[in-house]
Amino acid sequence: MSELEELVQSLEDGNSEKVVELTKRLLGAGASPQTVLNNGLIVGMGVVGEKMRIGEMYLPEVLQSATAMHASLKILKPLLAKDGVEPLGxxxxxxxxxxxxxxxxxxxxxxxxxxxxxxxxxxxxxxxxxxxxxxxxxxxxxxxxxxxxxxxxxxxxxxxxxxxxxxxxxxxxxxxxxxxxxxxxxxxxxxxxxxxxxxxxxxxxxxxxxxx
Ligand code: B12
Incomplete structure (x- = not known):
């Protein structure tokens, strides 16, 4: 499993500690904050949203995933701003x-x-x-x-x-x-x-x- 795939899996598991660790590791290895956001967090939360829709995940787990996503976003946000990535709106x-x-x-x-x-x-x-x-x-x-x-x-x-x-x-x-x-x-x-x-x-x- 690649580190990005691991990030997606850890987000799904709601494992904040692992998500933060993988975010830092990916950035340290040269991944752009945009890549971590798009191919890690957004993909992961997409999976979480879909699993909730079909009844494979329930609210407490979804909120745990959301907490993990916020923990990673906290690291990415200042970097995304520095990269000059403008918010979409x-x-x-x-x-x-x-x-x-x-x-x-x-x-x-x-x-x-x-x-x-x-x-x-x-x-x-x-x-x-x-x-x-x-x-x-x-x-x-x-x-x-x-x-x-x-x-x-x-x-x-x-x-x-x-x-x-x-x-x-x-x-x-x-x-x-x-x-x-x-x-x-x-x-x-x-x-x-x-x-x-x-x-x-x-x-x-x-x-x-x-x-x-
Ligand atoms: C948790 C909950 C509460 C909590 C709220 C805590 C909180 N911080 O939100 C508390 C205990 C406070 C509460 C209070 C009340 N509740 Co309440 N509550 C619920 C419950 C169990 C879950 C709602 C929830 O969070 N679902 C999970 C989330 C993820 O789903 P969601 O909210 O539907 O959101 C998704 C979509 O709807 C959509 N979405 C939501 N918002 C938006 C906005 C946009 C722009 C878009 C595009 C999409 C979108 O995307 C979301 C994510 O995928 C529901 C029952 C149920 N199973 O839905 C009852 C329910 C909503 N509550 C109900 C009632 C009656 C009340 C009370 C009046 C009870 C009372 N007698 O005191 C009070 C009202 C208080 C008030 N003035 O608002 C009824 C509503 C009945 C009705 N049809 O009007 C329900 C349906 C329970 C029932 N079966 O009777 N409640």
């Missing part, structure tokens, strides 16, 4: 008002970060005004809104309306997600896109921002 994320579920949103954020996007996370219970303020202050390319309750998913519409009311709708793409959300609902409330899980979210964001 800035994404503001948040869970809607009245909703404190954030595990899924965080996973989406981690995979988007792993894919090269800069993430500004507003957290949970985010009011429409806070989303509007973030658009004005952060000028993101994309807004990613999460909701996990059938009651709070309706607040997504309020966010999109507030953004329209402030005259910002054309400045930002909007993707929505969360267990009760569907493609049809996303369309109905005027979002630009929807994705069922974190892996699909990365593809959808790239598609919406026309990133090849």
């Amino acid at each position: 800035r994404i503001v994320m948040g869970t809607v008002k009245g909703d404190i579920h954030d595990i899924g949103k965080n996973l989406v954020g981690i995979l988007l970060q792993g894919a090269g996007f800069e993430i500004v996370d507003l957290g949970v219970n985010v009011t429409p005004q806070k989303f509007v303020d973030a658009i004005e202050q952060q000028a993101p390319a994309m807004l990613a809104i999460s909701a996990m309750l059938t009651t709070t998913m309706l607040n997504m519409k309020g966010v999109i309306e507030a953004i329209g009311g402030a005259g910002h709708r054309s400045k930002v793409k909007i993707i929505v997600g969360g267990a009760p959300v569907s493609e049809k609902f996303a369309e109905e409330i005027g979002a630009d896109g929807y994705a069922r899980d974190a892996v699909k979210a990365v593809d959808k964001v790239k598609e919406l921002l026309a990133i090849g």
Whole structure:
């Protein structure tokens, strides 16, 4: 097994110590931070996302893998910045008002970060005004809104309306997600896109921002 394959396997195992050790070893042997990110972390988290989807991995294991990915990203981030690798774009994320579920949103954020996007996370219970303020202050390319309750998913519409009311709708793409959300609902409330899980979210964001 190559060291990159070992990194993918250790990420899947959620072994932070090994992931950090392999990240350092690969960099020491001359691998670029970009290679470690693309062929190690992103591949590994892709496997994790897929295994979760088909029920081969469960939440506690997924979170352990996510922790391991963060540990490696901590080493790679300053190097990627030094390499002059520009983030693919800035994404503001948040869970809607009245909703404190954030595990899924965080996973989406981690995979988007792993894919090269800069993430500004507003957290949970985010009011429409806070989303509007973030658009004005952060000028993101994309807004990613999460909701996990059938009651709070309706607040997504309020966010999109507030953004329209402030005259910002054309400045930002909007993707929505969360267990009760569907493609049809996303369309109905005027979002630009929807994705069922974190892996699909990365593809959808790239598609919406026309990133090849
Ligand atoms: C963990 C959990 C909690 C935790 C949340 C902890 C946290 N920090 O997030 C706690 C205990 C706090 C909690 C509280 C409540 N919960 Co709760 N909770 C869950 C549970 C068990 C798991 C959710 C989860 O994390 N799943 C794992 C993640 C990885 O999956 P995910 O969230 O679906 O995210 C994926 C996708 O949806 C998508 N996605 C998510 N967000 C986004 C955003 C974008 C932009 C995109 C593209 C994609 C995307 O990608 C993610 C990753 O692949 C679910 C049941 C279930 N099995 O889903 C109930 C559940 C969501 N909860 C429920 C309820 C009712 C509540 C409470 C009202 C309970 C109560 N009576 O107090 C409160 C509400 C509190 C509030 N105001 O928000 C119900 C919702 C029912 C409904 N349809 O409305 C559920 C479905 C349980 C049930 N069967 O009744 N909950």
